[in-house]
Amino acid sequence: MDDLEKLNELTEGRPELARLVQESLEEIGACRDGEDLEHARIRLLGKKGTVTGLFKGLAGLTTGDKKVLGQTGNLLRKLIEERLDEKGRELAGAARSQAGRALDVTLPGRRPRIGHKHLLTQVTEEITSIFVSLGYQVVVGPEVELDYYNFEALNQPPYHPARSLHDTLYVSRKDPHRESPDDVLLRTHTSPVQVRVMESRRPPLYVISPGKAYRKDEIDATHSAMFHQVEGFAVGTDITMGHLKGTLEVFARKLFGEERDVRFRPHFFPFTEPSAEVDVSCHGCGGSGCAICKRSGWLEILGSGMIDPRVFEYVGYDPEEYTGFAFGVGVERVAMLKYAIDDMRVFFENDARFLRQY
Amino acid sequence: MKVSLEWLSEYVDLVLSPERLADVLSMAGTEVERIHTLGARVSGVVVARVVKVKEHPNADRLRIAVVDDGAAEREVVCGAPNLKAGMVSALALPGALLPASPDTGLSESVIRGVMSHGMLLSEDELGLSDDRGGIIELEAGAVVGSDIHEVLPLEDMVLELEITPNRPDCMSVVGIAREVAALTGGEFRWPYREPVEDGGPAGDLLKVRLVDRIGCPRYSARVVTGVEIRPSPAWMQRRLVASGMRPISNVVDITNYVLLEMGQPLHAFDMDLLTDTTIVVRKAEPGERMTTLDGVERALDEDCLMIADAARAVAIAGIMGGEDSEVTDATRNVVIESAYFDPTAVMLTSRRLALRTEASSRFERGTDPGGTARAADRAAELMRELAGGTVAVGVIDEYPEPIVPVAIELRPDRVNRVLGTDIEASEMAGILGRLEAEVEGKDALRVTAPTFRPDLEREIDLIEEIARVHGYDRIPSLLPAGGGLVAGLTREQVRQAKLVDGLVSLGLSEAITYSFMRPGDLELMRLSAEDPLRGAVTLINPVAETGEAMRTTLLPGLLRLASSNLNKGNRDLAVFECGRVFMAGAEGGLPEEVERVGILICGRVSDAGWPTEDRAADFFDLKGLVEDALSICGTAVKAVFSPAEAVFLLRGRAAELLLDSELAGLLGQLDPAVAVAFDIDCEVYVAEMSRDLLTGAADVPRPYVPVGRFPNVKVDIAVVVDSSVEARQIEEEIHVRGGELLRAARLFDVYEGPQIPEGRKSLAYALEFGSAEGTLTDTEAHERMDGIIEGLRERFGASIRGRDSIQEDS
Numbered sequence A: 001m002d003d004l005e006k007l008n009e010l011t012e013g014r015p016e017l018a019r020l021v022q023e024s025l026e027e028i029g030a031c032r033d034g035e036d037l038e039h040a041r042i043r044l045l046g047k048k049g050t051v052t053g054l055f056k057g058l059a060g061l062t063t064g065d066k067k068v069l070g071q072t073g074n075l076l077r078k079l080i081e082e083r084l085d086e087k088g089r090e091l092a093g094a095a096r097s098q099a100g101r102a103l104d105v106t107l108p109g110r111r112p113r114i115g116h117k118h119l120l121t122q123v124t125e126e127i128t129s130i131f132v133s134l135g136y137q138v139v140v141g142p143e144v145e146l147d148y149y150n151f152e153a154l155n156q157p158p159y160h161p162a163r164s165l166h167d168t169l170y171v172s173r174k175d176p177h178r179e180s181p182d183d184v185l186l187r188t189h190t191s192p193v194q195v196r197v198m199e200s201r202r203p204p205l206y207v208i209s210p211g212k213a214y215r216k217d218e219i220d221a222t223h224s225a226m227f228h229q230v231e232g233f234a235v236g237t238d239i240t241m242g243h244l245k246g247t248l249e250v251f252a253r254k255l256f257g258e259e260r261d262v263r264f265r266p267h268f269f270p271f272t273e274p275s276a277e278v279d280v281s282c283h284g285c286g287g288s289g290c291a292i293c294k295r296s297g298w299l300e301i302l303g304s305g306m307i308d309p310r311v312f313e314y315v316g317y318d319p320e321e322y323t324g325f326a327f328g329v330g331v332e333r334v335a336m337l338k339y340a341i342d343d344m345r346v347f348f349e350n351d352a353r354f355l356r357q358y
Numbered sequence B: 001m002k003v004s005l006e007w008l009s010e011y012v013d014l015v016l017s018p019e020r021l022a023d024v025l026s027m028a029g030t031e032v033e034r035i036h037t038l039g040a041r042v043s044g045v046v047v048a049r050v051v052k053v054k055e056h057p058n059a060d061r062l063r064i065a066v067v068d069d070g071a072a073e074r075e076v077v078c079g080a081p082n083l084k085a086g087m088v089s090a091l092a093l094p095g096a097l098l099p100a101s102p103d104t105g106l107s108e109s110v111i112r113g114v115m116s117h118g119m120l121l122s123e124d125e126l127g128l129s130d131d132r133g134g135i136i137e138l139e140a141g142a143v144v145g146s147d148i149h150e151v152l153p154l155e156d157m158v159l160e161l162e163i164t165p166n167r168p169d170c171m172s173v174v175g176i177a178r179e180v181a182a183l184t185g186g187e188f189r190w191p192y193r194e195p196v197e198d199g200g201p202a203g204d205l206l207k208v209r210l211v212d213r214i215g216c217p218r219y220s221a222r223v224v225t226g227v228e229i230r231p232s233p234a235w236m237q238r239r240l241v242a243s244g245m246r247p248i249s250n251v252v253d254i255t256n257y258v259l260l261e262m263g264q265p266l267h268a269f270d271m272d273l274l275t276d277t278t279i280v281v282r283k284a285e286p287g288e289r290m291t292t293l294d295g296v297e298r299a300l301d302e303d304c305l306m307i308a309d310a311a312r313a314v315a316i317a318g319i320m321g322g323e324d325s326e327v328t329d330a331t332r333n334v335v336i337e338s339a340y341f342d343p344t345a346v347m348l349t350s351r352r353l354a355l356r357t358e359a360s361s362r363f364e365r366g367t368d369p370g371g372t373a374r375a376a377d378r379a380a381e382l383m384r385e386l387a388g389g390t391v392a393v394g395v396i397d398e399y400p401e402p403i404v405p406v407a408i409e410l411r412p413d414r415v416n417r418v419l420g421t422d423i424e425a426s427e428m429a430g431i432l433g434r435l436e437a438e439v440e441g442k443d444a445l446r447v448t449a450p451t452f453r454p455d456l457e458r459e460i461d462l463i464e465e466i467a468r469v470h471g472y473d474r475i476p477s478l479l480p481a482g483g484g485l486v487a488g489l490t491r492e493q494v495r496q497a498k499l500v501d502g503l504v505s506l507g508l509s510e511a512i513t514y515s516f517m518r519p520g521d522l523e524l525m526r527l528s529a530e531d532p533l534r535g536a537v538t539l540i541n542p543v544a545e546t547g548e549a550m551r552t553t554l555l556p557g558l559l560r561l562a563s564s565n566l567n568k569g570n571r572d573l574a575v576f577e578c579g580r581v582f583m584a585g586a587e588g589g590l591p592e593e594v595e596r597v598g599i600l601i602c603g604r605v606s607d608a609g610w611p612t613e614d615r616a617a618d619f620f621d622l623k624g625l626v627e628d629a630l631s632i633c634g635t636a637v638k639a640v641f642s643p644a645e646a647v648f649l650l651r652g653r654a655a656e657l658l659l660d661s662e663l664a665g666l667l668g669q670l671d672p673a674v675a676v677a678f679d680i681d682c683e684v685y686v687a688e689m690s691r692d693l694l695t696g697a698a699d700v701p702r703p704y705v706p707v708g709r710f711p712n713v714k715v716d717i718a719v720v721v722d723s724s725v726e727a728r729q730i731e732e733e734i735h736v737r738g739g740e741l742l743r744a745a746r747l748f749d750v751y752e753g754p755q756i757p758e759g760r761k762s763l764a765y766a767l768e769f770g771s772a773e774g775t776l777t778d779t780e781a782h783e784r785m786d787g788i789i790e791g792l793r794e795r796f797g798a799s800i801r802g803r804d805s806i807q808e809d810s
């Protein structure tokens, strides 16, 4: 039972007392500022105030009445003090609400410096996470590689132009005129990770491998001596080209949009057979042709294929027992297509204004 | 490769529109990169014969041709040097529409005082080629007065194709025609005709000796005598031009024509310029030299396969002929060489000489060893028809060990197992048959590929053919069952990702710089020759622009980044890079690749905004970033920053980061002299750390420290000590003396100045005391404070300036 309820009980049958309580509380409630409140305090609790008056009236009353009146006075004083404090806080808050100077809310907000992940990292993570969600593991490999892993064991024929000093950056060559598996080079793709993983593990394998790769290219809008790829492969006893298609369709649609069409075109890579290039219908025009897709309606996004039996032979797998598929996605290419970037150099110039854009 | 549809339609019926055909070819592996339209609209042009040529009265270079346009004779002014009476050419009548002015008809006009009633046209003016050296010369048999379209197919579509390296057979019109026939079900027609041989026996005129039978397994040749060198007919020129080749003369054009048509490179020698009648195929002799058709004298060696006569080399086999046996206007008798050279032999020669030609690019990929004689026949017959030659009887054909394709075993169930399909064996056999393979058997198939398909050697090669012709789009898509796999990121990979996210959350933007550096970069950083960072892996064939060594530190890349940004007016930088550096390993072995994290800051600490704290970043901003990075990683081991020295960092403003006593990184202000060397004109702060030490140190989860349910007592003190005393030492003492009741000690001011004695400094700390058991009394807190003060006095001779206490909620 709170104080007000007690008071109501005490003053029951004594309408003049009940009215006194009622009027006191109403007076506090009606205060509009600190001055009103101070006047109310004096009138209610001051030497000539209501409560004092109540106590003064005690003389000449019966003991029973004295007791009731005394209790009422004490309770009323407590209640009035509480209500005055409460009203005081309320008025103070209201006063502060009105004191604030008007701001020009159209001024720009004060923004803390935020960092940005490089666009290529964002795209790499996007690609990687799609495959992680499909049950792939992430494995990385060396960027400075042996010819064996980069070419030889990937069934790249000897004397192929890709293996020449003209196309590939070399650290050392056994014989200056001819390539050998012991030559040290900068990997030209992330595919050597395939060979390294297969050499050291047994199927089933579902692996994704992001990383840098290098080529002896002078730098211009569409070429770079360094670029990024995401390699992926799956090996098992029952992996088919249908699985390659199913997996890469899921990937392409997650990356470019669920409504995209995906098509597989026969192609040639030394380390896969059959091989396929994968196109996705252009997000710029929906397939009717625009500048992004060079009017073709299709965007080529990756190369893929069934792992060539010769690659399995190199790593000591029985090609009769195992089949698998592999694919490689160019990160710069995907970023350029997705964000309509027409010059590869922006990725490595690291202009602060570019870095802040994404 | 470019293929004219007009030409292609001679060998296969084109039932599809060019666009649809392009799609079908692309979806079967021969990507159509572009479709060109040749020959703009031409009208009002007729075949005309030049009746008579008269001098122009007012101009030396111009003449007046009287031409028969089939209806009447008319005079036209003409400046072409090849104008002569009797020739048949193309005449634009008044009102004619030509590619150069497709909307305005040709008008009669007065040229240097003589009225010209039309215009004789060059190939260029007809939109056929860019040849403007003279007017077009049509075959003498062309019907005068007929529309030019009846004589010259002016309008044509050309498919530009990307031929994959495994399909040399598709580098020809015939090859594409075969492919189109197989894919569209059309019928393939051979362009072959038996040549009419009315000369003497070829064997009497020429002999061939194969010394290098590995380099040249087959050499076929034809001899054609009595040719007359003149321009080839317009239809041939047009096809050559449409295919991207320049017409030269009938004999040379015929060899190129057959090359494009059949994919068999031919070479024509002037037989009278050969030293005797024997052609020898051999390796070059040491020191041998010869001048090729392009006028370049080339030094040869034993890797080069040569065609020679008794005295000298006359051609580099499969690549280019020699200048001194070249077909010229004076040539009368021709040897047509049609050989099969070993792909590797041609590739090696081509590489050694850095010389690639239409011929070499075909031989390198593998031509058809079975097709050499047929191509020689084709060229000989064309020379008889178009150059008036007499074909000697017989093909000279040296083919000591014929190349026979092996039969390949094809298991239909294996095909379906690899593809995930349900294709019937009969369909497989049908597809391979359409590709001109011989197929035997019903269940297990024995397949013999045609000689023009050197790429079909194994079962998997045939599986690809079946998949491609059946259609990749008809293979059902499916996700692998997987199952029971442990996938996802490793704990270490999760922490690595967290580090990058953490750095980004600290306001740093990620940069990616090249993995290369220039060795000069390390000199600019003043690193001595003995410095371990100088042990860089270098490239033997670097890209000049990016540098010849693999980086051993991220700093040069970051400093160049800073320099280029500063030059572009981006003055406030806060960037990081996560990437590998490469430390040279054993000779001939692989280097050690180490993941590093670099940070660079300069300029103001905040990114603009108007009422901003306009303060330049300093050492402690950098250190704070490193400390926060450690905190975000969740590093559980003790991190210690100690004064350090590094030649590229400003003395007294460099620190090393030790994690569990192991050196994990270096941070500090870049020495201004180094900054200048990198073209940086402001204060720059850099850090470089080992990523794996940062993330590896976080492998052990930090145990939870109860945050305390009771309010802490906060006390501020200012400790005055000698300037040489390190803050770290003071903090250590505060923690030792404060014991476990000391919950935190936070530095909030460092002061040196008037109120402090010379050589002393004041460090102000906000200390917080608290207990998990209950609210501390002031007395308990002050006891600890007294202990701390006593310790600082004893150890450092510290004096204490202030001591305030307030109680707050924790």
Ligand SMILES: [Zn+2]
Binding pocket: A282, A283, A284, A285, A286, A287, A288, A289, A290, A291, A292, A293, A294, A295, A297, A298
């Ligand atoms: Zn588009």
